[in-house]
Amino acid sequence: MPELPEVETVRAGLAAKLVGARVIKIDIADPRSLKRHLLGPRHFVDELIGQTFEAVVRRGKFLWLPFSDSRAMVGHLGMSGQLLLRTPNYPEDRQTRVVIHAETAQGELVEVRFVDQRIFGSLAIEDLVETVDNQPGGFSPEAPASNLIPVVVAHISRDLLDPDFDPKTVASKMSKRASGIKRVLLDQKLLSGIGNIYADESLWLAKLHYDQPANTIRVSKLLELIEIAKQVLERAVLQGGTSFDEQYKNVNGDSGYFSQSLNAYGQAGKACPRCGGQIERKAWANRGSHFCPRCQRLKT
DNA sequence: AGAAAATCCTGCCGGC
DNA sequence: TGCCGGCAGGATTTTC
Structure with missing residues (x-):
């Protein structure tokens, strides 16, 4: 979920x-x-x-x-x-x-x-x-x-909504990783709480390609991405999360409504709300990455 | 040590 | 109708 x-x-x-x-x-x-x-x-x-x-x-x-x-x-x-x-x-x-x-x-x-x-x-x-x-x-x-x-949670990093989360330290660590930025965003030992949906949404908002190596992104941009991801999570909490089938429900069995706010995740084939390009889904790490090939370009 | 792939599962959906 | 491949909000372990 x-x-x-x-x-x-x-x-x-x-x-x-x-x-x-x-x-x-x-x-x-x-x-x-x-x-x-x-x-x-x-x-x-x-x-x-x-x-x-x-x-x-x-x-x-x-x-x-x-x-x-x-x-x-x-x-x-x-x-x-x-x-x-x-x-x-x-x-x-x-x-x-x-x-x-x-x-x-x-x-x-x-x-x-x-x-x-x-x-x-x-x-x-x-x-x-x-x-x-x-x-x-x-x-x-x-x-x-x-x-x-x-003990089993102690190795998980503080999440983006934690008052003791330290963006500067995390951005600095991210900037030393050679992996694609999405893989880094999903590393719960670096920062926790983000999964496939909110990674794709945050990267879309930041106009970053999922495979852009983290060590090719400026620390200031990484800080911006962290701030964007935090805001996405905050907004999604207010909507009760994202539901698009029977696999996520709240404790009463009700759906959340953030699915209405999705720009990239699950939107393959639809127009990018920002540039009008077509959102794509690409196979990635045993799952999928959703992005706009026009405004989220891999930079060399 | 860091990075990537493999693994644990069930069920639904679309295509043939 | 039925079968098969593909796909699904993740973490951990294994392998290189």
Whole structure:
């Protein structure tokens, strides 16, 4: 799925119900969704039953729900994961892999349904460690800021919407990479939150070709690209993310509306809204890159 | 160490 | 109608 705007939409939806919620029961329909919990599904269940979630935190595309100072349930949606909040009698959702039954702080019974067609996503329980800079581990406005972060997320860089994200340092690192700029934008160890949609959209706005080597782009231009990408993510969060099929929905099963704002992604064959050229889709790194060959030229 | 490719999966869609 | 290739919002591991 799901890039930062979609994951943030899910995070906010979960936080509204799950802060202070206690886990009652867990159903595992497909243990492959717990493959990142190395001690096995049984251990996952035993550890989580009876625990109370203290917050719902996000960094980049990772989510976690701390339930003590030392542990959290970590979720990643992969390409097709969803976390749906349902009432217990709500009809079954297709491809439901794990269901966490909980009682909210208000005494309501809810089900958190982890739905995932391709099973690239996962849930796991992870230890929390302190951030290296002692700043907050991630975004969680409903709960007191904490400098803790799950070990499996610690190597992911701060995302573009993080107040402690440092554009200058990141632009400088980018300018030393020989890879194409799109590959660099997607490197979550450099900056997190951007995926295929928002990479293509940001590059279109910046008039950069996806294969332009990052080390051939001026640092000032890289800073501009970072700022553009940040604005794209912010606007997409306001629209509830991008939905164009059944694979991304918010916690209520509703679509986001940023797809109406797309200029390049998924627009192959259509006119470039800027220059009137024809948007192309090119096979790229096992997926696709969408761009305008007329106003996003590879510079030598 | 950095870069690129391979891998983990299921389902839908269009073309023949 | 049915089969097959192509395609899908990602991260990690492997290989060079």
